[in-house]
Amino acid sequence: MSEITDKSSFSGPTSGNKPASMAVFVKKLRSLKAWLYLLPALLFLGIFMVYPLIDVLVYSFEEGYNSASQTSFGTGWFNYAYVLHDPYFLQAVKNTFLIVIITVPLSTLLALLISLALNSIKKLKEVFQTIFFLPYVTNTLAVGLVFMIMFKKTPYTDGLINMILAIFKSGPVDFIDGPYWAKMFVMCFYTIWVVLPFKVLILTSALASVDEVYYKAARIDGTSRFRQFTHITLPMISPMIFYLVITGFIGAFKAYSDEVAIFGTNLNSAGMNTIVGYVYDMLYGDAGGYPSYAAAAALILFAIVFTITVVNLLISKKTSIR
């Protein structure tokens, strides 16, 4: 149909203004067609992404919103003020930040070391790669169970780690219900262990993709192994490292299920809650039913993650230009 009208617009010079407006119309029709193709995706995104986001924003400013009666007492910053003064929230923020700061750099560094080692061995390379990738395909609950066996004190045993500690005449430490540092140690250990395989996978393929000829050229020019690593390998794989750091930050800020796997659902009493855990508790937990507080906390988390991601991207852009 549009093809025919298009051709008719060139039928003769006498028809004047009309063909021109026709062409504009056809053009509009075409862009409309494009929107039509996009519609399913847009609808889906709109309903499940954009609308909830706006809704959360609205909730966060509505004081004492009740989802059953759809009523609230008023609007304002009350929810934010409450959340920011809630000691549980502050504890959750502290925990989350600690996990982020400890696990993201450590896991990336460890993954880099492991990848370098994997890349330099020749025999049984595939076997080792598979071993390092196993945690990625292992069930979270199974992993949690393993960690229980390693760390949990029961009436029958102090756990594997404590047995090892006993050899060095120290401990026992209650890693699950004991002091804060011990719990945080287990938490970080677990998080690093869980995120490691993916990072190792990405970095080994990044390392393998660096063309061998650069190392040959560097060798002929008398470049030391260390300088080869810092001046050739690192810059060449830096896009992948940045990718891992950014996704690592985002992932660690959203930590929740790993905490539940180790410390159970009552994270507040264990003092190991995270921001996402706090949001969940506010919605569905034993003390739940406060969607407004949950919304405010979620938006605070969003602001934090957003800021850090932007900063990360800016840094990565700056270094890549250099």
Next chain:
Amino acid sequence: MKIRFEGLTKRFPNRDKRIKTEVVAVDHFTFEIPDGKLVGLLGPSGCGKSTALNLICGLETPTEGRLFFDEDDVTDIPAENRGVGMVFQSYALYPHLNVKKNIMFPLQNLKGDKKMTKEQMEQKALEAARIVQIEELMDRRPNEMSGGQQQRVAIARALVKMPRVLLLDEPLSNLDARLRIQTREEIKRIQNETKITTVFVTHDQEEAMSISDIIVVMKDGAIHQIGKPQEVYDQPKNLFVAKFLGTPPINVFNGKIEGGSLVIGNEKVLGKDFVKDTPNQEVFVGIRPEGLLLREGKDGKQTGSEGAFTTELLAIEVMGRDTSVVFSHTASEIAGTRHRAIVSSDNAIDPEKKNVAFDLNPKKVFVFSKDTQERLL
């Protein structure tokens, strides 16, 4: 600096692990590259020329034999301590560094009393950039430059530390035809200016012939001939060398030596003066395209039907400066080959003619043994 090979050999295990025999990439190289010369290692792909280059720079270690730079035995010295500069086929410029930093990279590796200040390094880098004429591109990244410019940067990076030997691996293969001619002249000029002994690898005979002081023709890991380009072209040692050099390629026919003359088909093409006392035997006869001469006709016009060597005319290709006569002959080494003769464009040949006959320039005719393919005459 001289480079001396003494029985240098490199064998690789076969890629197919079931085959136990090893692949000989470089087979007992014994020769000397004189100081300050530009040497072209020439051969078809897979002949071991790149391996030979890697042996010189130390990226590969020889299976046997020794390698000397002047009087120093460098066989066991690792690549990083040999003081060679290398330009890779893909240039291997560090993509994250600009031109200046790429060129300075080798200098930053220097240690001990050779260590330079930043100013000295920048000075050196600028000098190297000047030699290859890229000083105005110092802030560019490799991906912002053309292939030819990248090539120059790679050469500058290889030159900056004043190497004892400069090695170039297929230096022109990634460039387009026009840039190739320009760059090969450039390589010649740079080598002349720096007087660094330079070895380059190529499979393109024209490239090797045009700029080398000496060419080394290789096949299957073995050296077939070493010499000045013109010498090798004019006096090929065997059929392979004769075939490998020259465009259009040499025309090869089955022939025989019989009763003091050279016979192709049933025509005696050259007589006693050429054949001398060579015993009767079956031979290969190689005739350079420029060695086939059209004889002028009786009325001064070219008839193309006289002359000692009669062939079947297929086509006439006018090139401007000269004309190529495309013909076939029943005695071709490979049946159905389209042979070429290059004749002056002054010759007017009737393309409708069935046959064309040539006289032969004995200097351009080579006779090879059928068994050994070595040259007899």
